Amino acid sequence: MLLPLLTLLLTLNNNYYSPYHVSAEVVETCSNIVPFNHRKHNISITEFGGVGDGHTLNTKAFREAIYMITHLGRVGGTLLYVPQGVFLTGPFNLTSNITLYLASGAVIKATQDTLNWPLIAPLPSYGRGRELPGGRYISLIHGDGVQDVIITGENGTIDGQGDVWWNMWRQGTLQYTRPNLVEFLNSRNIIISNVIFKNSPFWNIHPVYSSNIVVRFLTILAPRDSPNTDGIDPDSTSNVCIEDSYISTGDDLVAVKSGWDEYGIAYGRPSSDITIRRVTGSSPFAGIAIGSEASGGVENVLAEHINLYNMGIGIHIKTNIGRGGYIKNITLSHVYVEDARIGIKISGNVGDHPDDKYDPNALPVVKGIIVKNVWGVKVLQAGLIQGLKNSPFTEICLSDINLHGVTGTRTPPWKCSDVSGIALQVSPWPCSELISHEPGSCANYS
Numbered sequence: 406m407l408l409p410l411l412t413l414l415l416t417l418n419n420n421y422y423s424p425y426h427v428s429a430e431v432v433e434t435c436s437n438i439v440p441f442n443h444r445k446h447n448i449s450i451t452e453f454g455g456v457g458d459g460h461t462l463n464t465k466a467f468r469e470a471i472y473m474i475t476h477l478g479r480v481g482g483t484l485l486y487v488p489q490g491v492f493l494t495g496p497f498n499l500t501s502n503i504t505l506y507l508a509s510g511a512v513i514k515a516t517q518d519t520l521n522w523p524l525i526a527p528l529p530s531y532g533r534g535r536e537l538p539g540g541r542y543i544s545l546i547h548g549d550g551v552q553d554v555i556i557t558g559e560n561g562t563i564d565g566q567g568d569v570w571w572n573m574w575r576q577g578t579l580q581y582t583r584p585n586l587v588e589f590l591n592s593r594n595i596i597i598s599n600v601i602f603k604n605s606p607f608w609n610i611h612p613v614y615s616s617n618i619v620v621r622f623l624t625i626l627a628p629r630d631s632p633n634t635d636g637i638d639p640d641s642t643s644n645v646c647i648e649d650s651y652i653s654t655g656d657d658l659v660a661v662k663s664g665w666d667e668y669g670i671a672y673g674r675p676s677s678d679i680t681i682r683r684v685t686g687s688s689p690f691a692g693i694a695i696g697s698e699a700s701g702g703v704e705n706v707l708a709e710h711i712n713l714y715n716m717g718i719g720i721h722i723k724t725n726i727g728r729g730g731y732i733k734n735i736t737l738s739h740v741y742v743e744d745a746r747i748g749i750k751i752s753g754n755v756g757d758h759p760d761d762k763y764d765p766n767a768l769p770v771v772k773g774i775i776v777k778n779v780w781g782v783k784v785l786q787a788g789l790i791q792g793l794k795n796s797p798f799t800e801i802c803l804s805d806i807n808l809h810g811v812t813g814t815r816t817p818p819w820k821c822s823d824v825s826g827i828a829l830q831v832s833p834w835p836c837s838e839l840i841s842h843e844p845g846s847c848a849n850y851s
């Protein structure tokens with residue numbers, strides 16, 4: 406009983422020690438992954454006619470400011486300052502060597518002019534928009550082929566005003582896939598920190614075909630019933646560090662992806678080397694998700710010190726027939742989950758297909774998944790592991806997991822099929838497919 410209790414205490418304190426190394430450790434942070442460059446120049450959006458009255462449309466001001474920054478060729482980079490005020494705008498593109506700085510009380514607010522929202526090409530790894538065939542609406546803040554971009558400030562807000570988009574989704578009147586709030590494509594050395602994201606039309610932050618991405622000190626909010634408002638979705642992207650953030654939305658808080666079925670397989674770009682730590686939040690879907698679109702492969706993911714409240718599923722590793730690719734070397738540790746439908750789910754039958762051209766023989770490989778030090782209370786169902794008959798999930802290791810049900814009701818047992826691996830000190834006991842082993846043996850799987 407001592408170890409689980411210790412785990413609980415450590416988790417509740419949001420402490421950074423593992424019960425396996427109780428001595429003090431240096432707190433790890435993302436701070437040395439991407440240089441936080443200070444800019445030589447500082448211009449304000451107001452110098453380009455920007456007006457923060459909540460009514461004036463500032464699309465032209467943002468586009469002109471960024472055009473200037475791009476074409477002046479100033480050495481040392483430029484900070485684009487957004488002062489206190491509500492700056493209504495349509496979508497705009499970022500450039501390299503820029504800091505978009507939101508002062509305290511600054512709000513960049515998306516217009517609700519969905520009719521004039523520009524479209525861009527679908528991602529090749531998806532073959533179409535994620536929601537509907539054809540192109541997709543460009544993200545509010547977009548960066549394609551950029552490097553050294555920082556979005557930061559004094560916790561100003563980027564508000565997507567997503568309700569018009571959510572209603573189009575609900576009414577079935579959407580023509581194309583909804584816009585993300587921020588998307589980076591083919592980009593590197595990106596920092597997003599100290600900003601509040603609110604009411605994204607679709608996913609909040611979507612780095613795709615990119616590398617060296619740091620996301621920290623964020624608050625991401627959207628109503629619980631808002632459709633597909635994922636928090637952060639690294640997609641075919643490597644070297645990502647997400648930390649110290651609070652995310653409460655209508656869909657997965659963090660979901661690591663890498664393309665969809667035959668398009669993702671052909672594109673073949675994995676997501677790898679991803680750290681997620683000290684993230685707290687709430688969602689009717691998953692806290693930490695891998696997939697379901699993982700056709701380019703996902704590997705080397707570490708998520709630790711995650712605190713989840715009022716959840717659909719705590720941890721969800723999800724894939725499907727036709728996905729191909731792999732999900733391997735994933736470690737989740739020190740997860741506290743309170744009030745959840747399901748604690749841990751690893752499953753091979755989740756998500757839809759882009760079209761009927763997917764290859765039913767393209768089976769994903771799920772291998773080397775370590776889940777340890779999980780404490781759950783009021784978890785209706787502890788766990789579910791459903792591998793694929795012709796591609797069983799292997800090297801699954803569960804250790805030091807305690808999932809408590811709702812007082813007075815019996816927690817249903819784990820359900821497992823087509824899975825092999827190890828279970829150590831797991832309560833309720835998972836299933837006979839997972840065999841008990843000597844402590845420490847999870848390490849062989851990473």
Ligand SMILES: *[C@@H]1O[C@H](CO)[C@@H](O)[C@H](O)[C@H]1NC(C)=O
Pocket residue numbers: 447448449484486
């Ligand atoms: C940039 O300029 C604004 C005024 O336009 C000023 O308030 C702000 O402090 C400056 N920021 C930096 C980092 O110099």
Ligand SMILES: *[C@@H]1O[C@H](CO)[C@@H](O)[C@H](O)[C@H]1NC(C)=O
Pocket residue numbers: 468497498525547549
């Ligand atoms: C923004 O970038 C996209 C994709 O790179 C491009 O299609 C679009 O024309 C750009 N928009 C503006 C206003 O420059």
Ligand SMILES: *[C@@H]1O[C@H](CO)[C@@H](O)[C@H](O)[C@H]1NC(C)=O
Pocket residue numbers: 481501502553
């Ligand atoms: C950004 O700055 C770096 C040096 O700091 C420079 O090498 C690079 O060309 C700049 N990029 C652009 C697109 O201006």
Ligand SMILES: *[C@@H]1O[C@H](CO)[C@@H](O)[C@H](O)[C@H]1NC(C)=O
Pocket residue numbers: 558559560599622623624
């Ligand atoms: C902004 O928010 C972050 C994360 O919530 C917090 O750590 C930080 O102290 C805040 N910064 C300011 C300037 O308010």
Ligand SMILES: *[C@@H]1O[C@H](CO)[C@@H](O)[C@H](O)[C@H]1NC(C)=O
Pocket residue numbers: 704705706707734736851
């Ligand atoms: C597995 O992933 C971890 C990050 O969680 C990484 O440190 C380790 O090197 C990876 N192992 C292999 C064999 O790539």
